[in-house]
Amino acid sequence: MENLLTAFANLMAPAPFAFMLIGVTVGIAVGAIPGLSGAMVIALTLPLTFYMDSTDALVLLVAMYVGSTSGGLISATLMRMPGTPAALMTVLDGFPMAQRGEPGRALGFGIMASFAGGLVSWLFLAALSPPLAEIAVRFGPYEIFSITLVAVMLISAVSQGSMVKGIAAGLLGAGVSMVGVDDASGTVRLTFGVADLDAGFQLLPVLLGVLVLSQVLKDVVDIDRPVERVPAGWRDMFMKLADLRAQWVNIVRSSLIGTWIGILPGIGGTTGSIASYSVARTFSPRSEEFGTGCEDGIVAAESANNAAVNGALVPLITMGIPGSVVDVILLGALIIHNLTPGPLLFTNSPEAAYGIIASALIANFMMLAIMLLATPWIARLMYVDKAWLIAPIIVFCLIGAYSESNRMFDVWVMFAFALVGLAMMRISMPTGPFIIGYILAPIAEVQLRSGLMIYDGSFMPLVTRPVSAAFLAVAVLTALWPIAARLSRKRRTEGMAGGH
Amino acid sequence: MFPRRGGSAAIPYAECAGAAAVLAVGGLLVAGTLGLPAPVFEPIGAAAFPRWVGIGLIVLALAIAAGAFLRSAGGEADAAPAAGLRRRTDLAVLTVVITALYGFALDLTAIGFRTATVAFTFVLIVALAGPRLKVVVPAAFFALVFGIALHYVFTRFFYLDLPG
Numbered sequence: 014m015e016n017l018l019t020a021f022a023n024l025m026a027p028a029p030f031a032f033m034l035i036g037v038t039v040g041i042a043v044g045a046i047p048g049l050s051g052a053m054v055i056a057l058t059l060p061l062t063f064y065m066d067s068t069d070a071l072v073l074l075v076a077m078y079v080g081s082t083s084g085g086l087i088s089a090t091l092m093r094m095p096g097t098p099a100a101l102m103t104v105l106d107g108f109p110m111a112q113r114g115e116p117g118r119a120l121g122f123g124i125m126a127s128f129a130g131g132l133v134s135w136l137f138l139a140a141l142s143p144p145l146a147e148i149a150v151r152f153g154p155y156e157i158f159s160i161t162l163v164a165v166m167l168i169s170a171v172s173q174g175s176m177v178k179g180i181a182a183g184l185l186g187a188g189v190s191m192v193g194v195d196d197a198s199g200t201v202r203l204t205f206g207v208a209d210l211d212a213g214f215q216l217l218p219v220l221l222g223v224l225v226l227s228q229v230l231k232d233v234v235d236i237d238r239p240v241e242r243v244p245a246g247w248r249d250m251f252m253k254l255a256d257l258r259a260q261w262v263n264i265v266r267s268s269l270i271g272t273w274i275g276i277l278p279g280i281g282g283t284t285g286s287i288a289s290y291s292v293a294r295t296f297s298p299r300s301e302e303f304g305t306g307c308e309d310g311i312v313a314a315e316s317a318n319n320a321a322v323n324g325a326l327v328p329l330i331t332m333g334i335p336g337s338v339v340d341v342i343l344l345g346a347l348i349i350h351n352l353t354p355g356p357l358l359f360t361n362s363p364e365a366a367y368g369i370i371a372s373a374l375i376a377n378f379m380m381l382a383i384m385l386l387a388t389p390w391i392a393r394l395m396y397v398d399k400a401w402l403i404a405p406i407i408v409f410c411l412i413g414a415y416s417e418s419n420r421m422f423d424v425w426v427m428f429a430f431a432l433v434g435l436a437m438m439r440i441s442m443p444t445g446p447f448i449i450g451y452i453l454a455p456i457a458e459v460q461l462r463s464g465l466m467i468y469d470g471s472f473m474p475l476v477t478r479p480v481s482a483a484f485l486a487v488a489v490l491t492a493l494w495p496i497a498a499r500l501s502r503k504r505r506t507e508g509m510a511g512g513h
Numbered sequence: 514m515f516p517r518r519g520g521s522a523a524i525p526y527a528e529c530a531g532a533a534a535v536l537a538v539g540g541l542l543v544a545g546t547l548g549l550p551a552p553v554f555e556p557i558g559a560a561a562f563p564r565w566v567g568i569g570l571i572v573l574a575l576a577i578a579a580g581a582f583l584r585s586a587g588g589e590a591d592a593a594p595a596a597g598l599r600r601r602t603d604l605a606v607l608t609v610v611i612t613a614l615y616g617f618a619l620d621l622t623a624i625g626f627r628t629a630t631v632a633f634t635f636v637l638i639v640a641l642a643g644p645r646l647k648v649v650v651p652a653a654f655f656a657l658v659f660g661i662a663l664h665y666v667f668t669r670f671f672y673l674d675l676p677g
Contacts, residue, residue, distance in 0.1 A: 177573055177576050177580065178577060180569075181535055181570060181574070181577060184566050184570050185535065185538060188538055188539075188542050188563065188567065188570065191566070197555070197559070198552075198553075198558065200550065202563065203541075203542065203545040203546070203563060205545065229608075230605050230608060233601060233604050234602055234604070237601060398642060400641035401652075403638075403641060404656075405634065407615075407633075407637070408633070408663065411615075411676070412667060412673065415675070416674070419674050421616070421620040424619075425620075428612065428613065428616065436531065439531070440528055440530075440531035454562075457562075458562040462557060465555065465556045466554075466556065470556035
C-alpha cells in the first residue's frame with residue numbers, strides 16, 4: 014500500500030502527469046481512427062521513449078493503451094468501424110443505436126461502461142495481482158484451447174442470422190489464418206506457390222477489408238439513405254441513475270469477465286468483450302434486442318474490453334507473460350529500459366511496477382474526462398455527408414494495411430477481403446465470427462498441438478481436466494442452446510394453437 | 514441490403530453461390546494439405562487442423578445449400594427493400610474501380626503517394642457527391658490539404674513508410 018501511494022504521489026509531478034495526458038489523448042484519437050490501432054501507435058512510440066525516464070516511458074505507453082482501447086468506441090459507434098479490434102462487439106449495438114438517432118446515448122453508455130470496467134479491473138490489478146497471475150499460469154494448453162472454442166461458439170451464437178452460417182464464417186476465418194508458415198513446425202502451407210503468401214494474410218488487411226471496406230461499399234450503395242439529425246448534448250452523455258441501477262449487474266459481471274479473460278495469457282480484450290457480450294445476452298431479459306441497439310450489449314462490450322486492459326497487465330508485471338498483443342510491446346519496453354519483467358519487478362524496481370498500476374487508474378480517470386468533453390464534437394462527424402468521408406477512410410485503411418509489412422500485396426489483400434465481406438453480407442453470413450475465427454484459430458491450433466505433444470497424442474485430458482471439461486461443456490451447451498430454444502418456442506406455439 | 518427476387522420455389526441463387534464458395538474454400542483447404550509432410554516430432558502435424566477446418570466447411574456448405582432450398586421450397590418471402598430508397602450499386606462499382614486505379618497508381622507507377630492521394634480523394638468525392646461547382650471547388654481544396662497533410666504526418670511524425 015505504501016509503495017502504491019508513493020507511486021500515485023510521483024505521478025502527480027508535472028512530467029509524468031503530462032505524459033499520461035498526452036498518452037490518453039493520442040490513444041483516444043488513434044483508437045478512434047479506423048486503420049490505426051493502439052498496438053501501432055504504442056509500437057511507433059516505443060523508439061521515442063529510449064531516452065526517457067523508465068517510469069515516464071511506461072506510464073506514457075500504458076496511458077496510450079487505455080486511451081486507444083476506449084477510443085475504438087467512437088468509430089465503432091459512429092461509423093460501424095471498430096477503431097481497435099477490442100471494439101468489435103461494440104459495433105453490434107453501438108452503431109444501430111447511433112443509427113436510430115441516439116449516438117450521444119450510445120457513446121455515453123460506452124464511456125461510462127469503459128470507465129467502470131477500468132475501475133473494477135484496477136481493483137484486481139492493485140489488490141490481487143500475484144494470486145490471480147498464479148492461477149492463470151497454471152492453465153495448460155487444453156484449457157486455453159477450450160476457451161478459444163467457447164469464444165468461437167459464443168460469437169457464432171450471438172451473431173444475427175443462422176448459427177450454421179455463423180460457424181461457417183468462423184471456420185472460413187480460421188482457414189484464412191492458416192495460410193503461410195506454420196509457427197509450430199515452420200512448414201509453409203496453403204500458399205499454392207504464391208511467395209507473397211508465405212507470411213500469410215496479415216491481421217490489418219483482413220480486418221480492414223472484411224469489417225471496414227465492405228461497410229464502406231455498403232454505405233456507398235445506401236448513400237442516398239437520409240440521416241436523421243439528433244443532437245448529442247451533454248445530457249445524453251451521462252448515465253441516469255435509473256440506467257445505472259439497470260446496468261450495475263451487467264457492468265460488474267462484464268468487468269469481472271473482462272478482467273479474468275484479460276489475465277489469461279495471449280487472449281486479450283477482444284475475446285473478453287465477446288464472452289461478456291454473449292453472457293450478457295444470455296442473461297438479459299431483452300436478449301432479442303441484442304444487435305439492434307441494446308444498451309446492455311454496449312455496456313457488456315465496453316466494460317469488458319477496458320477491464321481486459323488492466324487484467325492483461327496482471328500477468329505482465331507479475332509473471333512477465335504478456336496478456337495481449339499490446340502487452341508484448343509493453344514487455345519490450347520493460348526490457349529496453351533494463352527492467353526485468355516478472356515477480357522480481359516488484360522487488361528490484363517497485364517504482365516501475367507500482368507506477369504501471371497507479372498510471373492505469375489515473376489514465377482511466379483522464380479517459381473519462383477527455384471522452385466526455387470531446388465526444389459531443391466528435392459525434393458531429395456522423396452528420397457530415399458520407400461522400401466526403403469515404404475517400405479519407407479508404408486512404409486510412411490503405412495506409413493501415415500497407416504499414417503492417419510495407420507491401421502493396423497487403424493492400425490488394427484488403428481490397429479482396431472487402432469483396433469477401435460484401436459477399437458475406439449479401440448472403441447474411443455474419444462477419445464477426447469470421448474475424449474471431451481468424452484471430453483465435455492460430456491460438457487454438459498451437460495450444461491443441463502443444464497439448465497433444467505433452468499428453469502423448471491423447472485428447473482425453475480435454476474432457477478429464479476439470480477446467481477444460483467445463484469450458485468444453487459451455488461450448489457444447491452454446492451450440493445446442495439455439496436448437497433447444499427453437500424447439501421450446503415451437504412447442505409453446507403448438508400448445509397455444511392447440512388451445513385455440 | 515440487397516433485395517432479392519423472392520417467392521415460392523424461387524432458386525436461391527445467392528445462397529447457392531455462397532454455399533459453393535464455402536465448399537470451394539473447404540475443398541482448397543483439404544487439397545492444400547495433401548502435399549504437406551507427415552508430422553515428425555508431434556502427433557498431428559501442420560496438416561491436421563486445416564484439414565479438419567476444410568472438412569467442416571464442406572459439411573456446413575452443404576447444410577447452407579440445403580437450408581436455402583428448404584426455405585425457398587417453403588415459400589419464405591425475402592425482406593422487401595425500404596420504400597423509396599434507391600440503391601446505388603452503380604456508385605459502389607465506380608468506387609471499386611476508382612479505388613483499384615488508386616492502388617494501381619501506387620503499386621505500378623512512380624506517381625507518388627501525395628499526388629495519387631490528392632487525385633483519388635478529389636475524384637471520389639466528386640463522383641459520390643456529384644459534379645457540381647459547390648462540390649468541385651471545396652473537394653479540390655480538401656483533397657490537396659488532406660493528401661499533403663497526411664503524407665507529412667505519417668512520414669515525419671509517425672515515421673511510417675507510405676506506398677508509392
